Amino acid sequence: MCGIVGALSKTNCVPVLIDGLKKLEYRGYDSAGLAVQGDVDHRIQRARxxxxxxxLETTAKGLQARVGIAHTRWATHGVPSERNAHPHISEGQGVTVTVVHNGIIENHEEVRQRLTSQGYVFLSDTDTEVIAHLTHQHLVSGKPLLAAVQATVAQLEGAFAIGVIADNSPGTIIAAKRGAPLLVGHGQGENFLASDASALVAYTKFISYLEENDVVELTHQSMRVFNAQGQLVERAVIESQLSADAVELGPYAHYMQKEMYEQPGAIAATLEMVSNASAVKPELFGVDAAQVLPGIQNILILACGTSYHAGAVARYWLESIAGVPTQVEIASEYRYRKSVLAPHTLVITISQSGETADTLAALEHAKHMGVEHALSICNVPESALIRASNLKFLTRAGPEIGVASTKAFTTQLAALFTFTLVMAKLRGQLAVDQEKTLLAQLRHLPSAMQNILALEPHIKQLAAHFAEKRHALFLGRGVHYPIAMEGALKLKEISYIHAEAYAAGELKHGPLALVDADMPVVAVAPKDTLIEKLKSNLQEVRARGGELYIFADRDSQIESSEGVHVIKLLDHAGHLSPILHVLPLQLLSYHVALVKGTDVDKPRNLAKSVTVE
Incomplete structure (x- = not known):
């Protein structure tokens, strides 16, 4: 959520800031702004x-400076408006300070009241403005900018990443991080600041990730990092593997389309260590995995949104193949309820960004409850979630820009299935010939996915049927019920059609009352042990005049007829069927959104990285 870019550049920093913000647009936002510090008079100029x-690019035309900060805002406090857009300014007594901020200041009302009583005037409805006024207060008391920011963050409660410039501190940006991502980019005679490496790849590949409670002082020539105790510390400089091409749209109409078609390659990259092996090994999940995993008796999966759906699929796999009792919890709920943690439990956290605030907080809560071992499945190698877990698996999906997750989801499923095989093997539940068969199926996945993506023209034809609908039901049984949930989520995310998913057996326990000719019903129908049960559920829909859209295996013996539209995929893919069956649901939601003319990559009200609660 939100995005921060800062630059101390050799030449005009405004194009750098604008370009960086454009790279962060995928995170979700409703307003944008920047502030620069004059090269000669050091005067702060702002555009929002x-x-x-x-x-913003048009508004900022004509601004020139070598030092600046910029921001995209996703509203949490105050409606989207220019007055609430960042950067926020505090000025008076010959000092002007301006701030950009990601996160939420939980004690902002208390601080606002105190500052108001001391004569500060608030011009926005945001929690961020208290940071600007607090910093200004410390500056006019005689503190230099670094000390002023250190004193300010000590007074703040909540999660934040901030960038600060002031006219009495030329050539300097001060930044601080607590509970929200922030990194420094290193150049030759220039330095940068960002909440995401994708904003900086065009200017530098060398970055340092800030750690919790770090405060950093940046100039054109230097970086000094101080920890919460005010001690000077070192933060490693690493070379980012992210390429500029990876975040470009290329020949595709939308990032979501690009990322759907990148899924076979992303799966191949994720499974590279598995595909080239004759057997699965615990070490795939970290150097300590061989010692940790044999002692695991229970699994708790914590995730949000699409990642939660991946965890829900994994529960079926882990219990049916490996025989491991598995719980799946919505991370945003888990930390706020009293729960009983079984002995010898492994916590698995799943997140595309590795910065999901609710998932990080849920992991911390589990640790406080006594969990000793955590496995993170994530797409970002230096993320907070990876750093907080002793076991880890990187999905190697590459940057995912579209807000509606596609390739991150399927690579998470591939990772979770691999983990299932490891656990099954350790528990004596996986025969050698079965292991070889399943590994061969994993190796075949990219090819099978290509074959399903080739069905796009047929799926596109179905999209027109949905354009005027306001509601839809998605049905699935067993391991495909979470896939129905994911299909419903995709449709509502980008087409704004209200969609709900149900385990198909629950249809007659209530949802059937909604079924009529205006309520399309989408069914995930693989030819597995539940196919005959599902066929009965589908007949219940047709008997009430409901129109069916069925994604079936080629050998499922379900045929198209009046009111029944069938897209046939492949012969049944066994345990890996969920990974394949989600692809047509992604394509369906994409083409419905195109027909409706919605913003596919940046749907309203949503953000890619949910870094606040």
Whole structure:
């Protein structure tokens, strides 16, 4: 959520800031702004706008400076408006300070009241403005900018990443991090700041990730990092593997389309260590895995949104193949309820970004309850979630820009299935010939996915049927019920059609009352042990005049007829069927959104990285 870019550049920093914000648009935002510090008079100049970064680019035309900070805002406090857009300014007594901020300041009301009583005037509804006024207060008391920011963050409660410049501190950016991602980019005679490496890949590949409670002082020539105790510390400089091409749209109409078609390659990259092996090994999940995993008796999966759906699929795999009792919890709920933690439990956290605030907080809660071992499945190698877990698996999906997750989801499933095989083997539940068969199926996945993506023209034809609908039901049974949940989520995310998913056997326990000719019903129908049960559920829909859209295996013996539209995929893919069956649901939601004319990559009200609660 939100995005921060800062630059101390050799030449005009405004194009750098604008370009960086454009790279962060995928995170979700409703307004944007920047502030620069004059090269000669050090005067702070600001430009802000509601809407897209392209509008800010027009507003900021003519600004020139070598030092600046910029921001895209996703509203949490106060409606989207120019007055609430960042950067926020505090000025008076000959000092001007401006701040950009990601996160939420939980004690902002208390601080606001105190500052108001001391004569500070608030011009926005945001929690961020208290940071600007607090910093200003410390500056006019005589503190230099670094000390002023250190004193300010000591007074703040909540999660934040901030960037600060002031006219009395030329050539300097101060930044701080607590509970929200922030990194420094290193150049030759220039330095950068960002909440995401994708904003900086065009300017530097060398970055340092800040750690919890770090405060950093940046100039054109130097970086000094101080920890919570005010001690000077070192933060490693690493070379990012992210390429500029990876975040470019290329020949595709939308990032979501690009990322759907990248799934076979992303799966191949994720499974590279598995595909080239004759057997699965615990070491795939970390150097300590061989010692940790044999003692695991229970699994608790914590995740949000699409990642939660991946965990729900994994529960079926882990219990049916490996025989491991498995719980799946919505991370945003888990930390706020009293729960009983079974002995010898492994916590698995799943997140595309590795910065999901609710998932990080849920992991911390589990640790406080006594969990000793945590496995993180994530797409970002230096993320907070990876650093917080002693076991880890990187999905290697590459940057995912579209807000509606596609390739991150399927690579998470591939990782979780691999983990299932490891646990099954350790528990004596996986025969050698079965292991070889399942590994061969994993190796075949990219090819099978290509074959399903080739069905896009047929799926596109179905999209027109949905364009005028306001509601839809998705049905699945067994391990495919979470896939129905994911299909419903995709449709509502990008087409704004209200969609719900049900385990198909629950249809007659209530949802059937909704079925009529205006309520399309989408069914995930693999030819597995539940196919005959599912066929009965589908007949219940047709008997009430409901129109069916069925994604079936080629050998499922379900045929198209009046009111029944069938897309046939492949012969049944066994345990890996969920990974294949989600692809047509992604394509369906994409083409329905195109027909409706919605913003596919940046749906309203949503953000890619949910870094606040």
């Amino acid at each position: 706008s509601v809407g897209r970064v392209a509008e």
